[in-house]
Structure formats: C-alpha cells, structure tokens
Amino acid sequence: MIKVFQRLGYQFKEYVILVILVVVSLISISLSEKPQAKKLKAFAIANFAVLSEITETFVSIFTPDVEVEELRIENAKISLQLNKLKKVAAENDELRSMINMRDTSSLPLIPVRVVSKLITKVQGNFIVNRGSNSGIAKGMPVINHRGLVGLVMDVTEDYSVVRTIQNSNLSIAVTIQRSNVDGVLSFDGRDLIIKDIPTTYDVKIGDRVETSDFSSLFPPLIPVGIISKKETNELGLLHSLTVKPFAEIEATNNLFVIGIVSSKQINQLEMNLLKKP
Amino acid sequence: MNYLKPILYFIPLLLIQLVVVPLISIYGIVPNLVLLVAVYYALLGGQIYGMILGFIFGFFFDLFSGGILGASMLSMTIASFVIGYFYNENRVDTNTASYFFLIVLFIAAFINSLVYSFAGNFNPEMKFTALLLEGALLPAVYTTIFGLGIVAFNMRKGRV
Numbered sequence: 255m256i257k258v259f260q261r262l263g264y265q266f267k268e269y270v271i272l273v274i275l276v277v278v279s280l281i282s283i284s285l286s287e288k289p290q291a292k293k294l295k296a297f298a299i300a301n302f303a304v305l306s307e308i309t310e311t312f313v314s315i316f317t318p319d320v321e322v323e324e325l326r327i328e329n330a331k332i333s334l335q336l337n338k339l340k341k342v343a344a345e346n347d348e349l350r351s352m353i354n355m356r357d358t359s360s361l362p363l364i365p366v367r368v369v370s371k372l373i374t375k376v377q378g379n380f381i382v383n384r385g386s387n388s389g390i391a392k393g394m395p396v397i398n399h400r401g402l403v404g405l406v407m408d409v410t411e412d413y414s415v416v417r418t419i420q421n422s423n424l425s426i427a428v429t430i431q432r433s434n435v436d437g438v439l440s441f442d443g444r445d446l447i448i449k450d451i452p453t454t455y456d457v458k459i460g461d462r463v464e465t466s467d468f469s470s471l472f473p474p475l476i477p478v479g480i481i482s483k484k485e486t487n488e489l490g491l492l493h494s495l496t497v498k499p500f501a502e503i504e505a506t507n508n509l510f511v512i513g514i515v516s517s518k519q520i521n522q523l524e525m526n527l528l529k530k531p
Numbered sequence: 532m533n534y535l536k537p538i539l540y541f542i543p544l545l546l547i548q549l550v551v552v553p554l555i556s557i558y559g560i561v562p563n564l565v566l567l568v569a570v571y572y573a574l575l576g577g578q579i580y581g582m583i584l585g586f587i588f589g590f591f592f593d594l595f596s597g598g599i600l601g602a603s604m605l606s607m608t609i610a611s612f613v614i615g616y617f618y619n620e621n622r623v624d625t626n627t628a629s630y631f632f633l634i635v636l637f638i639a640a641f642i643n644s645l646v647y648s649f650a651g652n653f654n655p656e657m658k659f660t661a662l663l664l665e666g667a668l669l670p671a672v673y674t675t676i677f678g679l680g681i682v683a684f685n686m687r688k689g690r691v
C-alpha cells in the first residue's frame with residue numbers, strides 16, 4: 255500500500271508539490287491579517303525599506319523634484335482650507351454651524367516620502383519613510399497637497415505602510431460638498447465609485463467630494479475628488495457615481511500623514527470595514 | 532545550472548520593481564520584472580524548480596511589498612506550474628532566446644496577474660472586466676515588452 259502511494263506520489267510529484275504550495279499560499283492569505291503575520295511583515299518591511307529608501311534617494315536624483323518641503327506643507331494646508339472655504343460659500347445658510355466645525359487646516363501634518371510602491375489593480379500600497387518614531391500610528395489619514403491619498407495600515411519604528419484609496423479593500427464615508435449627500439466610496443478595480451445614491455438626490459457632474467463627518471477613519475472636509483460620471487441603474491432608482499481623485503495616486507511621492515487618529519472606540523468599529531468579510 | 536543564482540538576483544530585482552518600475556507605470560499598469568526572471572529560470576530548470584522558485588519569489592514579494600501575504604505566492608506558483616509545461620530539456624537555450632519565450636512570458640504574466648487580482652481582492656463589487664483587462668491583460672502585455680530585452684540579449688549571446 256505504502257509502495258503504491260510512493261509510486262503515485264513520484265509519478266504525480268508535480269501535482270503533489272503544486273497542491274502543497276497552493277495550500278500553504280491559501281493558508282497565508284487567510285492568516286494575512288493576523289497579528290503574527292503582521293509582525294512578520296513589519297519586520298520584513300522595516301529591513302527592506304532601508305534598501306528601498308537608499309534606492310529611492312538614488313533614483314530621485316534623476317527625477318525632477320523642485321518642491322521645497324515648507325512650501326508643500328503650506329500648499330497642503332491651503333488645499334484643506336480652500337476646500338473648507340468652498341463649502342462655506344456653497345452653504346451660506348449653515349455658516350454658523352460651520353464655524354463650530356473642526357478646523358482641518360490646523361491639523362498636525364507629518365511630511366513623509368514614498369520609498370516603495372506596490373501598484374496593482376486591487377492592492378494599492380505605499381511604504382513611506384517615517385514610522386512610530388515620528389508619531390505616526392495605525393489609522394492615520396494620508397494626504398498630499400491635492401487631497402486624500404490613503405490610510406496608514408501598518409507601522410514600524412521608521413516606516414509605515416499606507417493603503418491607498420485605489421485599493422479594493424478600503425471603503426470611505428464621503429459627502430458630496432454642494433448637496434451634502436453622503437455615500438460610501440470604494441475602488442472597483444478601475445474607478446472610485448459611490449454606489450446607491452438615490453436619483454432624487456441633487457448630484458451633478460463636477461461636484462466636489464470630501465470625507466464625511468460620519469467617517470471615523472478620516473477627519474471631515476479632506477478633499478477626495480470630483481464626480482466625473484453619473485450612471486443610473488436599470489430600475490432608474492439609484493445612481494452610481496464615478497469620482498476622479500484630486501491626488502494623482504500613482505505619481506505622488508511626497509505625502510503628509512495627518513497626525514490624528516479618531517476616537518479609538520469608534521475607530522475600532524469602523525476599522526472592521528477594513529477587515530475581510 | 533546554478534539553482535541559487537536567481538535568489539541572488541531577487542533583492543535588486545525587487546528594489547527595481549518597487550522603486551523604479553512605478554515611475555514607468557501607465558495608468559496604474561506596471562510590468563512584473565520579478566515574474567520575468569521567475570519564468571526565465573522556470574524554462575531553464577523545469578516545472579518543479581519553477582514552482583518552488585515562484586513560491587519563494589512570491590513569498591518575499593508579499594513580505595517586502597506590504598501586500599496581502601500569500602497572494603503573490605499563489606499567483607506565481609500557479610503561473611510557474613503552467614510554464615513548466617513549456618519546459619523542454621533539449622531546447623533550453625532556444626526557448627529563452629526566441630520569440631517562443633515572449634509567448635510563454637505573456638501566458639505566465641496573464642495567469643499571474645489574474646490570480647493575483649482575485650487572490651488579493653476581498654471586495655465582491657470589483658468589476659470583472661477591470662480585473663481581466665486592466666488587472667491581467669495589460670500588465671501581461673507590458674511585462675512581455677520587457678521580455679524582449681532578455682530575448683534580444685540571449686539571441687545576441689547565441690550569435691557570439
């Protein structure tokens with residue numbers, strides 16, 4: 255009997271090895287979000303990112319970068335403030351309540367540089383050159399001078415992993431600025447989409463989209479993008495809105511981590527959205 | 532054949548993949564240089580060697596890139612398994628120095644990107660057409676274009 259199995263195993267050794275490797279891979283996927291796996295990844299990233307940073311520094315010699323850090327910080331702050339002012343202008347009636355809103359322009363910004371990028375259609379990830387030593391923590395939003403880029407997902411002492419908004423595993427609560435319509439923004443592999451907006455709601459192409467007050471992942475009023483396409487479902491009841499992000503996610507290299515994490519308790523609840531269903 | 536050689540190439544290759552290659556992305560589509568080398572060595576070393584190499588490359592790729600652990604392991608193992616069927620002991624040199632290599636590379640890159648797109652995605656609302664076209668087909672074409680370099684180099688080496 256054993257000899258038969260041995261003979262079969264030898265005869266189909268390619269398939270046996272394939273099955274073993276596939277099973278190991280699938281187990282790894284299922285354990286990917288477990289703390290032990292994250293610890294292993296953090297250790298690997300912390301070491302590899304050093305090499306990435308050196309390479310990136312070398313490569314950046316050949317890429318034009320005329321931005322001065324202080325100017326970029328100023329630019330990002332102005333961008334956030336401008337977005338807020340546009341909202342105030344559009345909603346003059348709510349001016350008084352707007353005054354009580356949190357001033358996003360005074361949020362602490364930690365400048366970071368991208369040292370490596372994983373660009374795929376399902377997993378947009380960046381590794382940036384600052385970590386917990388610079389005050390960065392898991393759950394902090396990441397922006398550039400134009401708008402929202404992503405969220406800090408893993409942190410080591412000197413490096414952080416940022417999940418970009420062009421990642422199918424990240425959903426964000428957003429508001430359409432002009433009409434105050436709320437929705438959930440997600441990436442469908444091609445575009446950023448806000449699904450299931452009733453057709454009776456006042457939504458126009460060109461409307462600005464920003465993070466919502468309802469989001470506990472992101473502070474409100476961070477500019478996200480503009481509505482570039484509006485599609486109606488077969489029954490004509492719901493819209494699907496395509497959002498063009500302000501930030502050019504793939505081309506961006508200099509980012510800012512907003513140094514706040516929302517209420518931990520609320521954050522824990524919404525963080526569940528990031529986990530596998 | 533030196534079986535450990537590709538492992539030595541891996542770290543510099545991964546650095547190029549994660550630092551330099553994003554600079555040449557076109558609408559979020561990038562070539563996969565790690566796979567390119569895995570396919571090359573799978574054609575030199577055979578199916579089992581290719582699978583194990585793909586698995587190791589995939590493991591370290593997932594680990595260092597910050598992606599979902601296991602997604603690349605799975606996709607590169609399956610792609611290398613398929614490529615193993617094109618392995619021919621008697622035609623090792625010609626297989627890597629002819630346009631045959633590009634066809635094999637395209638198939639491998641397509642399978643790799645497709646499996647990776649599905650394995651790394653937990654969102655059921657992903658567009659299948661987007662995964663197929665922009666997630667798999669176009670990266671495969673882009674990777675194949677880079678394969679021209681290896682073919683040209685090997686052809687030239689063969690003549691010399």
